[in-house]
Amino acid sequence: MIGGIAANNASGMCCGVSDNSYKTVESMKIVFADGAFLDTGDEESKRAFRNSHSELLNEIEKLAKETKNNEVLAERIRHKFKMKNTTGYSLNAFVDYSDPFDIINHIMIGSEGTLGFIAEITYRTVEDLPNKASALMIFPTIEDASNAVTILKNQDVSAVELIDRAGLRSAEDEKGMPLYLKDLSDTATAILVETRADNPETLNKNIDHILEAIKDITPEIPIEFTDKPSEYAVYWKIRKGLYPSVGAVRKLGTTVIIEDVAFPVSRLAEATLDLQALFKKHDYTEAVIFGHALDGNLHFVFTQNFDEQDQVNRYERFINDLVNLVVEKYDGALKAEHGTGRNMAPFVQKEWGKAVYVMMQKIKKIFDPNNLLNPGVIINDDKQAHLKNLKPLPVANELIDKCI
Numbered sequence: 001m002i003g004g005i006a007a008n009n010a011s012g013m014c015c016g017v018s019d020n021s022y023k024t025v026e027s028m029k030i031v032f033a034d035g036a037f038l039d040t041g042d043e044e045s046k047r048a049f050r051n052s053h054s055e056l057l058n059e060i061e062k063l064a065k066e067t068k069n070n071e072v073l074a075e076r077i078r079h080k081f082k083m084k085n086t087t088g089y090s091l092n093a094f095v096d097y098s099d100p101f102d103i104i105n106h107i108m109i110g111s112e113g114t115l116g117f118i119a120e121i122t123y124r125t126v127e128d129l130p131n132k133a134s135a136l137m138i139f140p141t142i143e144d145a146s147n148a149v150t151i152l153k154n155q156d157v158s159a160v161e162l163i164d165r166a167g168l169r170s171a172e173d174e175k176g177m178p179l180y181l182k183d184l185s186d187t188a189t190a191i192l193v194e195t196r197a198d199n200p201e202t203l204n205k206n207i208d209h210i211l212e213a214i215k216d217i218t219p220e221i222p223i224e225f226t227d228k229p230s231e232y233a234v235y236w237k238i239r240k241g242l243y244p245s246v247g248a249v250r251k252l253g254t255t256v257i258i259e260d261v262a263f264p265v266s267r268l269a270e271a272t273l274d275l276q277a278l279f280k281k282h283d284y285t286e287a288v289i290f291g292h293a294l295d296g297n298l299h300f301v302f303t304q305n306f307d308e309q310d311q312v313n314r315y316e317r318f319i320n321d322l323v324n325l326v327v328e329k330y331d332g333a334l335k336a337e338h339g340t341g342r343n344m345a346p347f348v349q350k351e352w353g354k355a356v357y358v359m360m361q362k363i364k365k366i367f368d369p370n371n372l373l374n375p376g377v378i379i380n381d382d383k384q385a386h387l388k389n390l391k392p393l394p395v396a397n398e399l400i401d402k403c404i
C-alpha cells in the first residue's frame with residue numbers, strides 16, 4: 001500500500017511528523033496527466049523533463065518564490081505543518097525547498113493522485129530498534145491521561161496511543177484481554193505507550209525514566225511495562241482492533257466511518273471531551289475515539305446509515321459541528337494523516353482560508369490543467385460534495401454483511 005501511503009502522507013503510530021513520507025522521500029518516478037514521465041532520482045530524466053516541461057517548472061519556481069516572500073503566508077504554512085496535516089496539498093514543499101524537482105517530490109506526497117501517478121518511490125529508511133517494551137496505562141480521566149501524554153512527549157517513547165472508555169469497552173470481550181478492562185470506571189482512559197532501544201540496558205533505563213516522569217499522576221490500575229512480545233501483542237491488539245471492533249458490532253445496513261483530526265497536544269483533553277460531547281449531541285452512541293496522542297491526532301469511528309434522508313441530515317449536522325470545532329475552536333487539522341478525500345474537500349478553504357485555497361487551485365492547474373486526475377478530491381468547489389454520491393451498504397448476505 002505504499003502508493004496510498006505516499007499519496008496520503010499516511011503516518012500511523014510511530015513516525016509523527018519527523019519520519020513520515022514527506023520527510024523520508026528520496027525520489028520517485030511519476031507519470032503526469034499529459035503522459036509525461038519523470039524520475040526525480042535520475043539526472044538524465046530531469047534534463048529531459050526540463051526540456052519538455054520548462055513552463056511547469058518555471059511556474060513551480062515562481063509559486064515557491066511568491067510563497068517564501070509572503071512572510072505571513074510562509075509562517076502560517078510552517079506553523080500548520082508542525083502538526084500532522086493532510087488537509088489540502090503539502091504546501092510546506094513550497095517553503096522548505098527551492099529546487100523545482102525537490103518541490104515536485106514533496107508536493108506529490110499527500111496529493112492523493114490528483115497531481116500525477118507515483119509509479120515508484122524511494123524512501124530513506126529509519127532504524128527499527130530491536131528492544132521494545134509497552135505499557136497499557138489506565139488513568140481515571142481523560143485529563144490525567146492527557147497530562148501524562150504532555151510529559152511523555154519529552155521522554156524516550158516511540159508511540160503513545162490514546163484509547164477512550166468506549167474504545168476499551170469495545171475490546172473487553174475479545175479473547176486474552178486483561179480482565180480488569182470490564183471493571184474500569186466510566187471515565188477511564190488508556191494510553192498505550194511503547195519505548196524502544198538498541199540494547200536491553202537502555203530499554204530498562206527508558207522505562208525507569210518514563211515511570212519517574214509520570215509518578216505524580218495516579219493511574220487507575222498500577223502501571224507495568226512488559227518487554228515480552230506475547231504480552232505486549234495483547235495491548236497492541238486492542239489498539240489495532242478498534243476499527244474492526246466497531247465494524248463488528250455495527251447495525252446491519254450501516255457504514256463504518258473513520259475520521260482523522262488533529263488538535264494541539266496541549267489541548268488534547270479538552271478536545272477529546274468536546275468530541276465526546278458532539279457524539280452525544282448527535283446521538284452517535286457507539287462512537288469510539290483513539291489516536292496518536294503524541295501528535296494530537298485523534299481518530300474516531302462511528303456507524304452511519306446512508307439509506308434515509310434524515311440520517312444523512314444528521315450526518316451533515318455532525319460534520320458541520322465537527323468542522324467548526326476543529327477549525328474555529330482549536331485551529332487544528334481536519335485531516336491529519338488520511339488525506340483530504342471527498343469528505344473533507346468542501347472544507348479545505350474553511351481550514352486554510354481563501355488565499356491559500358487559491359494557491360492550492362493554482363497547484364492543481366499547473367499539474368493537471370484539464371482536471372483529469374481524481375477530480376473533486378482535495379479541490380472541490382461543491383460545498384455539498386460530502387453529502388453526494390454516498391454509498392449505502394444494504395443488507396445482502398450474512399457473509400458479506402460482516403465486511404466493513
Ligand SMILES: Cc1cc2nc3c(=O)[nH]c(=O)nc-3n(C[C@H](O)[C@H](O)[C@H](O)COP(=O)(O)OP(=O)(O)OC[C@H]3O[C@@H](n4cnc5c(N)ncnc54)[C@H](O)[C@@H]3O)c2cc1C
Pocket residue numbers: 001002003004005006007008009010011012013111112113114116117118119243337338339374377
Ligand atoms: C482500517 C484502516 C486503518 C488505517 N490506519 C491508518 C493509520 O493508522 N495511519 C494512517 O496514516 N493511515 C491509515 N489508513 C489509511 C491509509 O492511508 C491507507 O489505508 C493506505 O495508505 C491506502 O493505501 P492504498 O495503496 O490502498 O491506497 P488507496 O486507498 O487505493 O488510495 C488512497 C489515495 O491515494 C491515491 N493513490 C494510491 N496509489 C497512488 C499512486 N501510486 N500514485 C498516486 N496516487 C495514488 C488514490 O488515488 C487515493 O486518493 C488506514 C486505512 C484503513 C482502511
